[in-house]
Amino acid sequence: QVQLVESGGGLVQPGGSLRLSCAASGSFFRSYTVGWYRQAPGKQRELVATLTAGLIQNYAGSVKGRFTISRDNAKNTVTLQMNSLKPEDTAVYYCSLGNGRWWGQGTQVTVSS
Numbered sequence: 001q002v003q004l005v006e007s008g009g010g011l012v013q014p015g016g017s018l019r020l021s022c023a024a025s026g027s028f029f030r031s032y033t034v035g036w037y038r039q040a041p042g043k044q045r046e047l048v049a050t051l052t053a054g055l056i057q058n059y060a061g062s063v064k065g066r067f068t069i070s071r072d073n074a075k076n077t078v079t080l081q082m083n084s085l086k087p088e089d090t091a092v093y094y095c096s097l098g099n100g101r102w103w104g105q106g107t108q109v110t111v112s113s
Contacts, residue, residue, distance in 0.1 A: 002026045002102045004095045009107030012085055016111070020080040022095030022104055030073035032098040036080045038091035038109075045094070049080060062088075085111045 008020040020036065035050035049069040050058045057069060068081040078095060090111050095104035 002097060004097060004102055004104035006093065006095045006104040006107040009093060009109045011110045011112065013113050014085060014087060014111055016085050017081070017083045018085065018109060020082065020093055020095075020107060020109070022078045024076045024078070024095075024097055024102075026076070029076040029097070032101075034069075034071055034078040035096040035099070036069060036078075036093055037096055038089075038093045039106075040088075040091040043091075048093070050099075051078065082109070085109075087111045 003025045004022055006020060006022045008018060010018060012018050031053055033050055033052045036048040037045050038048050039045040047060055048063055049067055051069045051071055059067060066082065066084045071078045089109060091109060092106040093109050094106045
């Protein structure tokens with residue numbers, strides 16, 4: 001059974017930064033694409049960023065240049081560094097493994113003054 005546990009969400013002012021982390025169980029972490037998705041109230045879940053096993057990154061246009069996804073296969077973790085945050089980044093952020101095969105429980109990010 002794969003488990004993903006996110007941490008690092010919270011309240012931040014516009015222009016601020018947050019760092020989300022996701023810890024995964026299982027010995028096959030390194031073989032799968034990892035990703036971050038988000039869901040704002042009343043909206044569908046959307047892709048934020050993905051990172052393949054071969055370290056190819058993909059970002060939503062709205063976060064490109066502000067967010068950075070990375071992974072540490074030795075620790076089974078994936079991180080999302082979020083800079084220059086905007087109110088429209090407010091959402092529940094979910095960690096994913098295997099292109100949506102497994103999901104974390106989500107962590108709330110609120111950008112507000």
